[in-house]
Amino acid sequence: MFPLAALAIAAAVATSPVPGTPEYLQRDAQNVADAYGRQTAPGGQIQNPNYFPALVVDQNQVVANQLLDQAATPTRLALSPGNLFPGWNEGNPLRRGWDGKRGQIVRISYTNRYGALIRGDVFAPLPGARDPYTGAALKPPYPGVVITTGSVQGSERMYWWLAEDLAERGYVVMTYDVQGQGTSETLPHPTNAMPFCNPFATPDDGEQFGCPGVPFQQEANFTKGTEDALDFFMSTPSAPYVSPASDDLDVNDHNPYWQLFDRSPDRRTVTPGRTTRVAIVGHSLGAAAVSKVQGTDSRVETVVALDKLTGPGAAGPLSGEGVVPKVPALAVQSEYGFTVAPYFLNGSNSLNPEPASPTQAPDPMRERKTGYDAWRKAGLDSMLVVPRASTHLE
DSSP states (O other), rough: OOHHHHHHHHHHHHHOTTSSSSHHHHHHHHHHHHHHHHHSSSSSSOTTTTTTHHHHHHHHHHHHHHHHHHOOOOSSSOOHHHHHSTTTTTOOOGTTTOOOTTBBBEEEEETTTOOOEEEEEEEEOOOBBBEEEEEBBBOSSOEEEEEETTTTTGGGGGGGHHHHHHHHHEEEEEOOOOOOSSSSOOOOOOOTTTTTBTTTTOGGGGOOOBTTTOOOOOOHHHHHHHHHHHHHHHHOOOEEEEOTTTTTTTOOOTTTGGGGGGOOOOTOOOTTTOSSSSEEETHHHHHHHHHHHHTTTEEEEEEEEEEEOTTTTTOSSSSTTTOOOOSSSEOOOOOOOOSOOOOGGGGGGGOOOOOOOOOOTOOOTTTGGGTHHHHTTTOOEEEEEEEETTTOOO
C-alpha cells in the first residue's frame, strides 16, 4: 500500500498548478473566497433564513442581562465594548436553548488577585447524556477544561460553541472574561485606594505605577487570568476560592459543578508531575498565555493553543520567551491572519505576514515557526493542524 500511496501523492504534486499561472491564481482566489464561507457559502449566515431572526432575539436577551448585571454592581464597572455595544458578546444564536436540552450551564462570578470582578460560566453534560457522535453513555466524573479568550476585546460567549461541544462529549468546561474584557470589571478593586490604582503615577512618585490589569492588552492579564480561573475551577466547598475585595459582592466560593470534575491524573497519558485531569485552551494572546502556564502549573495535563502555540525560538509577534514545554499539546493554527490576502502576501506565518514572490508558493512549513518545533524537540506528544482557508478569528 505504501508505494501506491507515495505514487498518488507524487501525482497530485505533479499536477498542481505552478505559482503565478492563471490556474494557480484561480485556485488561490477560490481559497480566499472560501475563507468567508461561514458568511457567504450555502447555509452560511447570510443565506440561512433562521440566522438573523435568532440573532435579534438572543442579542436582546444578552444585552438585557448585561444591563441588569451592571446595575446590580454599580461600583464594578465593565467599561468594555462587550458590555457597552449590543451584539459584541453574541455567540452562535442558533445554539439558543442549548442549556437544559443538550447540556447545562451555570453562571459564576469571583474576583481575581487584583480584586476585579470576573464573570464566567461553567458547562457540564446533562445527567444520563450520551456522546452525540458515538452514542456512548457519559458517566461522571469528567475531565475538566478551562478556556481563556483572545485579546482585542474577545469575550467568553465567542467561545461558547467550543465549551458546549466539549460538555456534550463529556467534559466540565469553564469560560470567563479576562479583566477589562467582556462583562468583567475593568479596574482593580478598590479603585479609590491610591496608590493601588493611580494611572498617573510615575516611579519617581514612590507610588505603584499604573493599575494592575490595566491596560487589558497585556500578556499578564491572560497568564494570571488563566491561573486564577484554574484556582476557581478547582475549588470545592471544603477548599473554597477566596475572592479578594469582595465584601460588596455576592460571588461564588466554589465551582458549582465540582462534584462532576474528575481530579485524578489521566492514567492514559501519565504525564510526569501532573496532578489533575484538566486541560487549558487559549486563543490568540490566550494561546500564548496557556502555552506559558502549562510549563509552570502542575495541575495542567494538556494544552490546546488556538492560533498559536508559542515556544522558544518562535517567529512572529509572540516570541515564546520563557515557555517550557511540559505537557502534550495540540496547535490549531489559521492559514490567514486577521485579514485574508493573496498567497504572495503570506510569505511568513499568518500572524506575521510579509510579501513574497508571485512565482513562489508560501512555505508549507511556515506555521511551524511558532512553538510546535519546541514541543517536538522536547519529545512530547504534539500535533499541528492548519485548516484550509481558515482565519485567526475562527
